[in-house]
Amino acid sequence: MHSVQFTAETTSNGVVERDFTVGEIPGVLWSPASGPDRAPLVLLGHGGGTHKKWPAMTGRAHLLATGCGFHVACIDAPGHGGRPRTAHDEQEIAALFRVREAGEPEGPVVVRYNAHLAERAVPEWQATLDALQELPEIGAGGPVGYFGLNMGTAIGVPLAAADPRIAAAVFGLHWPDALAEKARQITVPVAYMLQWDDEHIPRASGLALFDAFASKEKTLHANAGRHKELPRFESHSAAVFFARHLGDPGAPRA
Amino acid sequence: MHSVQFTAETTSNGVVERDFTVGEIPGVLWSPASGPDRAPLVLLGHGGGTHKKWPAMTGRAHLLATGCGFHVACIDAPGHGGRPRTAHDEQEIAALFRVREAGEPEGPVVVRYNAHLAERAVPEWQATLDALQELPEIGAGGPVGYFGLNMGTAIGVPLAAADPRIAAAVFGLHWPDALAEKARQITVPVAYMLQWDDEHIPRASGLALFDAFASKEKTLHANAGRHKELPRFESHSAAVFFARHLGDPGAPRA
Numbered sequence: 001m002h003s004v005q006f007t008a009e010t011t012s013n014g015v016v017e018r019d020f021t022v023g024e025i026p027g028v029l030w031s032p033a034s035g036p037d038r039a040p041l042v043l044l045g046h047g048g049g050t051h052k053k054w055p056a057m058t059g060r061a062h063l064l065a066t067g068c069g070f071h072v073a074c075i076d077a078p079g080h081g082g083r084p085r086t087a088h089d090e091q092e093i094a095a096l097f098r099v100r101e102a103g104e105p106e107g108p109v110v111v112r113y114n115a116h117l118a119e120r121a122v123p124e125w126q127a128t129l130d131a132l133q134e135l136p137e138i139g140a141g142g143p144v145g146y147f148g149l150n151m152g153t154a155i156g157v158p159l160a161a162a163d164p165r166i167a168a169a170v171f172g173l174h175w176p177d178a179l180a181e182k183a184r185q186i187t188v189p190v191a192y193m194l195q196w197d198d199e200h201i202p203r204a205s206g207l208a209l210f211d212a213f214a215s216k217e218k219t220l221h222a223n224a225g226r227h228k229e230l231p232r233f234e235s236h237s238a239a240v241f242f243a244r245h246l247g248d249p250g251a252p253r254a
Numbered sequence: 255m256h257s258v259q260f261t262a263e264t265t266s267n268g269v270v271e272r273d274f275t276v277g278e279i280p281g282v283l284w285s286p287a288s289g290p291d292r293a294p295l296v297l298l299g300h301g302g303g304t305h306k307k308w309p310a311m312t313g314r315a316h317l318l319a320t321g322c323g324f325h326v327a328c329i330d331a332p333g334h335g336g337r338p339r340t341a342h343d344e345q346e347i348a349a350l351f352r353v354r355e356a357g358e359p360e361g362p363v364v365v366r367y368n369a370h371l372a373e374r375a376v377p378e379w380q381a382t383l384d385a386l387q388e389l390p391e392i393g394a395g396g397p398v399g400y401f402g403l404n405m406g407t408a409i410g411v412p413l414a415a416a417d418p419r420i421a422a423a424v425f426g427l428h429w430p431d432a433l434a435e436k437a438r439q440i441t442v443p444v445a446y447m448l449q450w451d452d453e454h455i456p457r458a459s460g461l462a463l464f465d466a467f468a469s470k471e472k473t474l475h476a477n478a479g480r481h482k483e484l485p486r487f488e489s490h491s492a493a494v495f496f497a498r499h500l501g502d503p504g505a506p507r508a
Contacts, residue, residue, distance in 0.1 A: 196465075196472075196474070207461075215478065216478060217478060218450075218477070219475060219476065219477045219478070219485075220475070220476040220477075221474070221475060222473065223472070224470060224471060224473070237491070240487075240490070240494075
């Protein structure tokens with residue numbers, strides 16, 4: 001297996017940001033500049049067409065690192081960020097642009113392409129998690145959270161179904177078609193976010209995916225608004241959720 | 255109009271609790287033991303069969319007073335707490351016990367009786383609010399929140415529809431039958447709580463009531479579990495919601 005190779009380090013607003021690679025996978029690890037020797041880890045899954053340092057990722061990472069004292073990691077998904085695209089990636093991206101241009105529903109393309117990406121991404125996340133857990137400040141056996149919406153949910157749901165190290169997860173904004181069966185295998189606490197007036201994902205589809213999780217503890221946050229209008233305060237909700245379930249000492253408690 | 259007559263005062267855990275009457279309506283006002291000269295007010299509506307000092311009320315009041323610096327008031331609903339019951343109250347309570355005994359759905363009785371109580375309770379809340387706003391520490395014109403589930407929603411929805419002083423509200427756990435039309439008149443921010451596995455309120459009914467609110471900003475929190483299993487952390491969610499919308503200085507911000 002590959003270990004974590006750090007390639008750059010900066011510090012801002014109380015958060016140390018370290019770029020790393022695990023084999024060919026580029027990632028970033030955010031950590032509190034000061035804190036206990038060991039703290040829980042939250043994995044962030046970015047959305048389609050973005051990358052590991054997209055503003056939503058750095059914003060959530062800082063919130064979780066400074067608000068909860070957690071380590072936070074994100075990796076570029078296959079074909080995203082600086083990573084090479086395959087011919088299949090190029091075809092699917094072209095297909096997505098075509099349906100958007102034509103004003104046709106993008107769901108079928110997104111569902112199909114994200115399911116393909118998840119097959120490539122899940123083993124990458126598992127290799128990354130293996131390597132991160134070798135770091136003394138994270139360690140094996142500690143609780144791990146996962147937080148990803150949109151494509152981050154398409155990858156995170158099969159990851160959480162496959163990997164018992166994921167102890168709590170925040171998902172949202174996806175279709176049940178390729179995910180409901182995996183969701184039925186997930187029993188850890190889940191928070192699910194959907195937009196009540198989503199123009200891409202029918203309301204009943206979002207509710208069906210939430211319904212599919214087998215978790216005893218699951219909570220749905222549905223907000224008025226369109227697909228891209230998820231309120232920013234839901235990042236705070238996610239932090240409170242992880243503080244509750246990952247058991248950090250210095251966190252915003254519910 | 256009647257003014258607030260204080261009848262008793264105690265202080266515990268940083269919260270001053272003052273019993274009061276407004277005319278014949280008995281109430282309680284919780285306030286931070288220390289804080290600014292003036293602060294927002296949140297009204298608590300208790301559930302059916304309980305009263306103004308039910309543990310859920312005092313718990314929420316302490317959370318809002320110490321966590322957000324708010325004043326918090328609750329009054330006994332008609333026929334509840336120490337208040338006299340009419341012959342109609344006795345009939346409806348007997349009807350409720352009968353359907354419960356028989357294992358029949360209690361929704362029809364609860365919906366009908368709560369709608370009746372709301373007609374009596376809304377003017378009482380408005381008279382109480384008039385009187386509370388004459389207190390210098392509350393004042394007229396400041397933001398007012400309302401937080402009530404179950405019967406507290408059956409009373410709070412028509413109150414918020416009728417009274418423009420209600421600037422934000424937390425509702426939940428009720429049927430749309432008698433409330434959806436009033437909900438369509440409400441445009442202030444609303445948080446709505448429902449239980450995903452509610453044995454009394456069909457899921458589609460709860461979702462229909464949330465859907466009916468005309469508010470641009472509305473958020474649904476649906477949790478796995480039965481009617482009485484609303485997680486206690488939702489009181490914290492409500493506090494964060496009120497802190498966001500009532501604009502208090504010392505509050506848990508999202």
